[in-house]
Amino acid sequence: MNQDWRGPLIRRLLLLIGACLLVGLITGEYAWALVIGLAGYLGWHLKQLLRLHTWLRTREDNQPPPEGYGLWGEVFDSIYHLQRRDQKARARLQAVIDRVQESTAALKDAVIMLDRDGNLEWWNLAAEKLLGLKTLQDGGQPIINLVRDPRFIEYFERSNYLEPLELPSPINARRRLQFHITQYGNREHLMLVRDITRLHQLEQMRKDFVANVSHELRTPLTVIAGYLETLLDNVDEVNPRWLRALQQMQQQGGRMQNLLNDLLLLAKLEATDYPSDNLPVAVDLLLLSIKNDAQALSAERGHRISLEADPHLKLKGSEAELRSAFSNLVFNAVKYTPNEGHISIRWWADEHGAHLAVEDSGLGIEAKHLPRLTERFYRVDSSRASNTGGTGLGLAIVKHVLLRHRARLDIDSTLGKGSTFTCHFPGTQLVRRS
Structure with a gap:
């Protein structure tokens, strides 16, 4: 009062x-x-x-x-x-x-607000065009009932939104969408959906170009390599002045064949999202075979290679692809570790999933190079790569194999102390055997 x-x-x-x-x-x-x-x-x-x-x-x-x-x-x-x-x-x-609604309505990207349980609260006009949402029917519906792709359901429920997800549109398979989710407030979700069809088409054109050129170069390169091998097999009939040139041509031809094989493998890995032969793989036996190959590659360099693998853990996936990825990590350790160095291979599981670590006592890598190591043809030291005969595609292959197996690669390296490459697989990919 x-x-x-x-x-x-x-x-x-x-x-x-x-x-x-x-x-x-x-x-x-x-x-x-x-x-x-x-x-x-x-x-x-x-x-x-x-x-x-x-x-x-x-x-x-x-x-x-x-x-x-x-x-x-x-x-x-x-x-x-x-x-x-x-x-x-x-x-x-x-x-x-x-x-705010007028500005978001003018966006070409879809903006969708979800509650903490993933139910639709609000969306702009672009969401209706890209995802087919209907104002009168879909309000309050769970988003996983409307976008039913298993990869989206797994991505949404995993609650790890550091990387965006690319999927075909649920209403038009020829349209490619990128989903990016951010959590805010009381665990509500803000989902942004972009139409990246044009970028996807350009990326696909690049992949097709590389794959086609690699395939077309394979035949003439095989012919050239065959004639060089024939000439070197009959070295007594060849002018001695040409011997060194022929040997270098054969060596470089072999490197080109390795490069084409890696490019074709990358094209194959990028063609599909999941391995076709998704079967349990005995990783301990696979690593034992790779260790023996690495010991042979080391030859007279005297590397000490140790293996510690849990025999009860199997991994769902493609054995050929996993062999390619794991052998790339182990063989790189052999190539870049000085003589008499130590290389450790470890395969184990914990509450977060399964892990493969390849640790070496090599020269290490500067921190500025680590984010780009899995890029195609990226070389920390181009002279070192040419000396070891690498194609610059090994870690790119590892990255794509791991993505196809829902895994990720962590790289930890210190100059002068060595490097550790660790593959992390989710628990859903594991099969335990008695």
């Missing part, structure tokens, strides 16, 4: 009591005079309260409050001003919401 109205209210109440006592003095009924007077006063307040209730229930926008005086006039005016302020605040908020 406003301090200015306390005095008048008390004076009116005292005046009413005084009038009642005066009437009681005249009539001789003090009690009845007080009861009737206070009842009338209470009735007047109830009437004002009913007027307030009627105004609040039936009022229209900007309708002024009923006429009143004294305390009730102050109450009417205060409520009216509070309502006006509330209307202005709501109008400002609605204007902001309208501008």
